[in-house]
Amino acid sequence: MVGKALRNFLNLEAASGILLVIAAVLAIICANSPLAPYYDKLLGITGELRIDEFSVAKPALLWINDLWMAIFFFLVGLELKRELVEGELSDRSRIILPVAGAIGGMLVPALIYVWFNSGDAVAMNGWAIPAATDIAFALGVLALLGSRVPLALKVFLVSLAIIDDIGAIIIIALFYSGQLSQISLVISAICLIALFVLNRRGVADIPTYIFVGGFLWLAVLKSGVHATLAGMVLAFFIPLRDPNNPEFSPVKHLEHSLHPIVAFFILPVFAFANAGVSLQGISLATLTESVPIGIASGLFIGKQLGIFLFCWLAVACGLTRLPEGIDWKSLYGAGILCGIGFTMSLFIGGLAFEQAGGGNMMDDRLGILTGSLLSGIFGYLYLRFVLPVEK
Numbered sequence: 001m002v003g004k005a006l007r008n009f010l011n012l013e014a015a016s017g018i019l020l021v022i023a024a025v026l027a028i029i030c031a032n033s034p035l036a037p038y039y040d041k042l043l044g045i046t047g048e049l050r051i052d053e054f055s056v057a058k059p060a061l062l063w064i065n066d067l068w069m070a071i072f073f074f075l076v077g078l079e080l081k082r083e084l085v086e087g088e089l090s091d092r093s094r095i096i097l098p099v100a101g102a103i104g105g106m107l108v109p110a111l112i113y114v115w116f117n118s119g120d121a122v123a124m125n126g127w128a129i130p131a132a133t134d135i136a137f138a139l140g141v142l143a144l145l146g147s148r149v150p151l152a153l154k155v156f157l158v159s160l161a162i163i164d165d166i167g168a169i170i171i172i173a174l175f176y177s178g179q180l181s182q183i184s185l186v187i188s189a190i191c192l193i194a195l196f197v198l199n200r201r202g203v204a205d206i207p208t209y210i211f212v213g214g215f216l217w218l219a220v221l222k223s224g225v226h227a228t229l230a231g232m233v234l235a236f237f238i239p240l241r242d243p244n245n246p247e248f249s250p251v252k253h254l255e256h257s258l259h260p261i262v263a264f265f266i267l268p269v270f271a272f273a274n275a276g277v278s279l280q281g282i283s284l285a286t287l288t289e290s291v292p293i294g295i296a297s298g299l300f301i302g303k304q305l306g307i308f309l310f311c312w313l314a315v316a317c318g319l320t321r322l323p324e325g326i327d328w329k330s331l332y333g334a335g336i337l338c339g340i341g342f343t344m345s346l347f348i349g350g351l352a353f354e355q356a357g358g359g360n361m362m363d364d365r366l367g368i369l370t371g372s373l374l375s376g377i378f379g380y381l382y383l384r385f386v387l388p389v390e391k
Contacts, residue, residue, distance in 0.1 A: 019263075028277055065350060079162060113130050128168075138340050180223060195209065
């Protein structure tokens with residue numbers, strides 16, 4: 001029985017997906033109109049956080065990508081912890097299928113991208129871009145199909161996307177971190193020890209965890225490891241239950257509080273800040289260059305093939321079975337929708353090509369928008385055809 005929390009999650013994510021579309025369209029309009037200079041100036045406004053001699057100064061775009069996305073990953077971590085302890089992912093028989101799908105959905109798109117870009121060392125930095133899935137967009141498309149979509153299919157999609165986000169975090173940590181600062185890493189380790197002690201002693205005071213988490217974020221930011229990782233790590237130390245008040249769950253309370261903020265503010269603002277692609281000079285030849293065609297093919301072709309193939313292998317090997325209410329046709333349709341990379345693909349693309357000098361960032365955005373658009377349109381049409389008609 002899927003609980004009220006999951007139903008609320010699905011409703012929020014579906015509505016957020018529609019808002020993301022609006023934000024992305026507005027960004028493209030701004031980037032291709034007389035508003036373009038103002039759009040660039042807005043994202044370039046510098047904000048500074050200063051504590052005595054210590055300061056962090058960044059343009060608005062990087063504050064959004066480093067701080068606000070850390071809050072997004074914090075929410076993902078909270079959802080993952082709850083799902084692992086008492087949700088859909090707590091049952092081993094249920095977790096194998098989305099894990100298999102997530103692995104295939106990351107591996108095959110990455111291989112397709114590598115196939116297109118193996119001769120270009122700079123372009124190869126973007127190999128992980130098509131490995132990501134945007135759950136808000138995918139659920140937004142599913143919402144257009146109404147009650148025809150079985151709840152089990154939505155649960156599978158959510159589970160796969162959460163595991164996909166874990167994969168993205170691991171990829172960012174291993175491949176998109178900069179030169180490391182030992183002092184900052186030591187401070188990060190001290191913060192982690194403090195969080196561990198708080199958790200083991202049964203402390204359930206949320207402001208205390210957020211206070212230590214703030215120092216953890218600053219330390220990770222200065223360490224060379226991407227700051228968004230601090231959000232995911234902090235989430236795993238938040239207790240699921242308050243020993244002194246069993247009816248209160250700090251994890252669920254934070255989820256409930258943050259979800260609307262992330263869904264209806266942070267992610268749309270991120271989309272507006274990162275989706276502004278200038279279409280000037282773009283032609284069919286531009287789309288067929290190695291970076292955009294590698295990303296678009298990875299998202300649109302690689303995602304659906306990878307997810308379906310690995311899920312089929314997991315079932316064929318007897319490791320798991322299809323959930324009740326899902327058949328192979330509907331699962332394949334979910335795989336197509338997982339090719340909507342958008343938010344996470346834009347995020348990884350920014351990390352990949354910032355390190356390489358930013359020369360391919362427009363090409364990468366073009367590929368992401370193309371692959372995501374194709375996946376959304378074809379995924380919707382395919383599921384509309386194969387799902388049972390409402391009675």
